[in-house]
Amino acid sequence: MAAKKTKPSFWLFKSEPDVFSIDDLKRDRRTSWEGVRNYQARNLLRDDMKVGDGVLFYHSNAKPLAVVGVAKIVRAGYPDHFAWEPGHKYFDPKCDPDDPAWYMVDVSFVAAFDEPVTRDAMQSEPSLADMMVLRRGARLSVQPVTPDEWRTVVGMGLGARAKGVLAKF
DNA sequence: GCCAACGTTGGC
């Protein structure tokens, strides 16, 4: 008998589409998620995200504000080496390679929504009332999503295609 | 462009 699969967790990653959009992820298929410089988010990246977890890809500072697709964690947390590359935009002079302060994960593309699930639509959906991204002042750039929220948003974004995508997790 | 909500910094 195969080892029992541990249950996946689910996350929401914010990205400004001018910087890196779901289309960029679709093109690249896989990317590293470096540059997160917040300790709470760091702890999630370092301690809580595992291979196989699901990611809602959210466009922030955009029109429309929306979850635009789904990605998957394909490498768990590892040190964000850009923090100790002088000249890199994510260089952090206080960072010691022997005691890494910042972490990153790798994600791969799973699906783009045909119709983005807009912030407005999520705000109108009662079952998403507690979703962190909808809360005022929720600035965390990577944040946890409950399994129910995950299923709801993926269902809203993919319709008939949702079942097949949900089955990947 | 505005500004509320945070997180960080640094003087004391």
Add this chain to the structure above:
DNA sequence: GCCAACGTTGGC
């Protein structure tokens, strides 16, 4: 260790 000042995020 407090807290004011400052910088950033990100919705509106």
